[in-house]
Amino acid sequence: MKKTENQMLVIFGASGDLTARKLIPALFNLYMAKQLPENFVVLGASRSNLSDEDFRNRVVFESEYLKEKIKDLKEDEINSFANKIYYEDLGGDYDTDYAPLRKRVEALKEKHNTSGNIMYYLSTPPTLYETIASNLADAGMNTQNNGWKRLIVEKPFGYSLDTAKELNDGLHKYFTEPQIYRIDHYLGKETVQNLLVTRFSNSIFEPLWNRNYIDHVEITNAERVGVEKRGGYYDKSGALRDMFQNHLLQIVSLVVMEPPIGAEAEEIRNEKVKALKSLRVMKDAETLHENTIRAQYVSSVVDGKPVKGYREEDGVDPNSTTETFAAIKFYVDNWRWHGVPFYVRTAKRMPTKVTEIVIHFKQPHHQIFSEAGMQRDNKLVIRIQPDEGILIKFGVKVPGQGFRVERANLDFYYSSLAETYVMDAYERLLLDAMQGDATLYARADEVEAAWEFVDPILNYWKEGKDVRMYGYAAGVWGPENSDELFDGHGFWRNPSENLADDPGYCVIC
Ligand SMILES: NC(=O)C1=CN([C@@H]2O[C@H](COP(=O)(O)OP(=O)(O)OC[C@H]3O[C@@H](n4cnc5c(N)ncnc54)[C@H](OP(=O)(O)O)[C@@H]3O)[C@@H](O)[C@H]2O)C=CC1
Numbered sequence: 001m002k003k004t005e006n007q008m009l010v011i012f013g014a015s016g017d018l019t020a021r022k023l024i025p026a027l028f029n030l031y032m033a034k035q036l037p038e039n040f041v042v043l044g045a046s047r048s049n050l051s052d053e054d055f056r057n058r059v060v061f062e063s064e065y066l067k068e069k070i071k072d073l074k075e076d077e078i079n080s081f082a083n084k085i086y087y088e089d090l091g092g093d094y095d096t097d098y099a100p101l102r103k104r105v106e107a108l109k110e111k112h113n114t115s116g117n118i119m120y121y122l123s124t125p126p127t128l129y130e131t132i133a134s135n136l137a138d139a140g141m142n143t144q145n146n147g148w149k150r151l152i153v154e155k156p157f158g159y160s161l162d163t164a165k166e167l168n169d170g171l172h173k174y175f176t177e178p179q180i181y182r183i184d185h186y187l188g189k190e191t192v193q194n195l196l197v198t199r200f201s202n203s204i205f206e207p208l209w210n211r212n213y214i215d216h217v218e219i220t221n222a223e224r225v226g227v228e229k230r231g232g233y234y235d236k237s238g239a240l241r242d243m244f245q246n247h248l249l250q251i252v253s254l255v256v257m258e259p260p261i262g263a264e265a266e267e268i269r270n271e272k273v274k275a276l277k278s279l280r281v282m283k284d285a286e287t288l289h290e291n292t293i294r295a296q297y298v299s300s301v302v303d304g305k306p307v308k309g310y311r312e313e314d315g316v317d318p319n320s321t322t323e324t325f326a327a328i329k330f331y332v333d334n335w336r337w338h339g340v341p342f343y344v345r346t347a348k349r350m351p352t353k354v355t356e357i358v359i360h361f362k363q364p365h366h367q368i369f370s371e372a373g374m375q376r377d378n379k380l381v382i383r384i385q386p387d388e389g390i391l392i393k394f395g396v397k398v399p400g401q402g403f404r405v406e407r408a409n410l411d412f413y414y415s416s417l418a419e420t421y422v423m424d425a426y427e428r429l430l431l432d433a434m435q436g437d438a439t440l441y442a443r444a445d446e447v448e449a450a451w452e453f454v455d456p457i458l459n460y461w462k463e464g465k466d467v468r469m470y471g472y473a474a475g476v477w478g479p480e481n482s483d484e485l486f487d488g489h490g491f492w493r494n495p496s497e498n499l500a501d502d503p504g505y506c507v508i509c
């Protein structure tokens with residue numbers, strides 16, 4: 001087990017949603033699981049005028065996100081967690097002299113004996129990231145002579161390739177790359193990490209994991225919810241920036257990558273970068289037109305209740321051309337994947353919340369059981385969420401005369417490992433950063449490689465001639481034409497809530 005050294009966590013933007021909803025609950029769980037170091041303090045910092053007590057009330061005692069967790073605890077147990085939490089008012093601006101902040105950090109360090117190890121968490125709008133890093137440097141708070149200094153950065157990592165490079169260059173002026181931890185919460189999901197284990201700790205999958213046996217790869221990320229209260233943010237982002245550039249391309253990189261020589265952070269990250277760089281960038285309008293589909297949800301009725309269309313959501317421009325559905329077909333230019341199409345879609349307001357990877361294997365070259373009627377491809381379904389698990393679909397003989405073939409399932413469910421406590425993604429990632437393990441964090445070149453692929457699609461959608469914005473009713477699997485991407489060579493799997501259900505096209509012949 002890795003050691004977690006004594007340290008302090010300074011959160012910038014601590015008055016915001018992420019701190020209350022994700023960070024403090026993750027720290028609380030780590031505290032309850034006795035995973036926090038003995039000497040540990042959280043210092044929230046932002047422009048809001050709050051006292052330590054106000055902040056503790058907000059993120060602990062009155063927090064809707066901790067309510068259930070603390071309701072049966074003894075008072076001193078809750079207090080001993082809350083007493084680790086402090087707040088520093090930055091005085092109205094993040095671009096200010098951090099000398100008072102430094103003084104507070106020093107005082108807390110003395111009081112709690114946390115050592116000089118400090119993790120800075122940037123949980124503000126990204127426009128402030130460089131400003132904060134620069135002010136930390138001006139106050140001498142990035143120097144590592146009296147303990148390590150790390151910087152956790154929240155997505156989005158840029159808005160385009162150029163802005164991502166600017167952000168990376170801006171942060172590199174004050175922090176070295178090994179000090180920077182770019183968080184992608186999908187990498188914190190157990191099932192995403194299990195992709196590495198499935199591929200590289202078994203000898204039954206890897207020999208088939210290539211163009212000789214795989215026909216195509218399909219990845220779906222769907223949410224039932226719409227943009228909720230984040231219309232203002234989302235309208236400037238859209239599905240491609242919000243989910244595809246980061247979470248989904250991270251998943252793609254784990255599917256595509258070559259076996260790393262070891263499990264160290266750099267060994268894995270080197271292979272992921274190579275994988276992302278091998279995605280074929282779509283350059284001309286015709287290719288972009290044929291291989292990308294965007295759409296927005298329109299007003300409709302779901303379960304008897306009216307649901308607003310995207311353009312009617314709070315904070316969204318009524319003439320918005322921001323996509324809430326994106327489906328992309330692409331190829332990977334390397335020896336392993338030559339000619340294998342990848343189909344990836346992400347959307348809000350789908351029938352169910354699901355993220356899954358489907359590996360479609362090729363049909364046997366020579367069919368000897370010719371009774372027609374069923375798809376004969378084998379499928380490996382890796383369910384990231386919910387009903388997490390792995391499913392293999394294969395053909396079996398129907399008892400009786402002749403050779404009738406039916407599809408059967410071999411399945412594994414994470415829930416069958418119920419005794420093992422599964423950490424929430426933020427818990428796992430925070431603990432990793434506290435221990436200096438960057439394996440599950442995105443490196444600068446990974447982020448830039450992902451943008452290299454995404455940028456031309458965004459530019460085409462913004463400036464291309466006659467680019468269609470399709471509509472889809474909330475509660476359906478996107479616009480009707482989204483199967484056209486498959487060009488007659490299949491269609492999207494219809495993922496239901498349960499992993500094993502395959503209502504899409506499971507036919508018994
Ligand atoms: N919330 C989420 O689920 C997720 C968030 N993120 C990212 O994490 C970061 C934080 O998210 P979240 O907490 O939701 O963000 P918020 O919008 O809640 O902002 C966090 C804090 O930053 C300060 N702030 C907000 N806007 C401005 C501004 N224009 N100028 C200066 N300060 C400002 C505010 O604090 P004060 O005014 O007190 O200084 C606010 O409480 C963002 O980069 C977001 O993209 C990423 C994934 C998910």
Ligand SMILES: O=C1O[C@H](COP(=O)(O)O)[C@@H](O)[C@H](O)[C@H]1O
Nearest residue numbers: 155185186223242243247355385
């Ligand atoms: O990063 C984001 O992720 C969430 C979906 O995360 P999940 O863990 O619930 O799958 C998404 O709703 C949000 O728009 C996006 O910013």
